[in-house]
Amino acid sequence: MTHMPLKLDTLPTRRDEAWKWTDVRGRVDESAAGLSVAGLPKFTLPEGVTISEVETDDLDTDSAMAKLARNFGGKVWTIAVPEGFSSETPLIIEGLNRGHIRIRIDIAKGASLSVIEHHAGDAGGFVNIDMTVTLKAEASFDRTIVHSDPADCVRIATAHITAWNDAKVTQHALSFGGALSRIETRLAGMGKHIEATLNGAYLLDDKRHCDMTSYIDLAVPDCTIRQAVKGVVTDKSRGVFQGKFHVRRPAQHTDAEMRHDALMLSDTSEIRSKPELEIYADDVACAHGNTIGQLDESALFYMRQRGIGLAEARALLTEAFVADVFDDMDDEELRESLLVKIREWLE
């Protein structure tokens, strides 16, 4: 742990391929709140789940943001979910408003954990979250991310998820962006027959930026991956989707689908999209689809002819476009709360 201020040239820049559309270095200066300090997240734990602060310099990754989290984030908030654990109550993580934060979640065999993360930053804030999640055999992890930052807040939230056999990972992310934001999910399949759903939606206005990046690395057979990300951009905002399925030679019978569909509601908004499949196994079903479009003028006219005003017609069609990535959520109340946020944004 260092007490020197963060050197800006250690931040990723658009010259790094993985960061070419999300230029952290270009958007952050020394005045950013929390740039060189540890953050202070707040955890609400379900009964039976424990938390401790662990001091370690170990890193599972060599990524620049993970190194910065190690250098400035201090101790690792380490959450242990015991074998066979299950609860109606989710783990809630808040206070992700500034600084570097390291979180580790260990989900023991057969345990299941739901997590709700509220990513809401400070004005002028800088947030770097490095989260490591390990799912032992038959464990399940259901993660919901709600993200809305002030227009001048920068956020990089990275999760490294490792899943062993018969584990189940479910993720739903809803983002309204920030000055610059990236929600990155990296999933390593280490045991066979993993099921993962990685859905998300971003709705951006003004000059906001949201990047949803994912990397699914499969080295084991019989995994099923479903990914659907929807985007809506207007004004001068920018949406970025980078998705990669890396199917290694042993990963036979992989069944993987990746979709990214975006609506551009203004001529000055921007979508950057890079879906990638890298496949070395020969008996797999992998597909990806990527579309960018506008609201259907005929549908809008039809709705207006029935008396629905233009703004309301647009909102209804946009909500319908986005909402289906949350259709499969188990927690009906949580799902409804996400839809309410979407409706508020559309108003």
Next chain:
Amino acid sequence: MLKINNLSAAVDDGQKTILEGLSLDIPAGEVHAIMGPNGAGKSTLSYVLTGRDGYDVTGGDVTLDGDNLLDMDPEERAAKGMFLSFQYPLEIPGVPTMTFLKTALNAQRRARGEEEMAAPEFLKKARALAKELKMKPEMLKRPLNVGFSGGEKKRMEIFQMMMLEPRFIVMDETDSGLDVDALRIVADGVNKLRSPDRGMLIITHYQRLLDYIVPDRVHVLSGGKIAASGDADFAKKLEAEGYDAYAA
């Protein structure tokens, strides 16, 4: 009621004139039919009356109960009472039929300064009408028109019409895609809406529909204007003799 006076309209950014000096007066309580060959401008007329983008009015005027329709947005015309039953009803993915219709009904009511219809009353009315039109109750829960057959979509148009109770109804090729049984159900629904203070304009290529919905007047649209008019029997004559005599 609906007065169309010397109406001209063009598409393709004004490059292509479709209607040229069309005049028509449909008083309250009457049902008029417009027949004509393909390409005569029948659908253009329905879109011009309801204010679709891309259909430019280049002359004339249209009033409903004395108010100039052409100055209004599509939703204002709807609130004023204009209803178009589409030749090809749109599919609206993700928006349940009931949500769509309740939003539409209450948007119209708000625009007219009326109180919104409460959910129980709305549901009761919707269920009763669905039964009358022999529609499956599940159809009302599904996204509007998504996965519906051509006939189901047309029935859904009539259902919406009966829910919204418009002042003036334009039906564009309502009979296309309907078998005889469905046609009878649709026609029964339309006939029930005939009333002394409501007008209707039925746009159709074939006379068949007019056996079930008997019009007060029949007009031939040709060359962008009304080329001839007559009573209900005139439709049968047109069907037998074709439109050649009225070619522009």
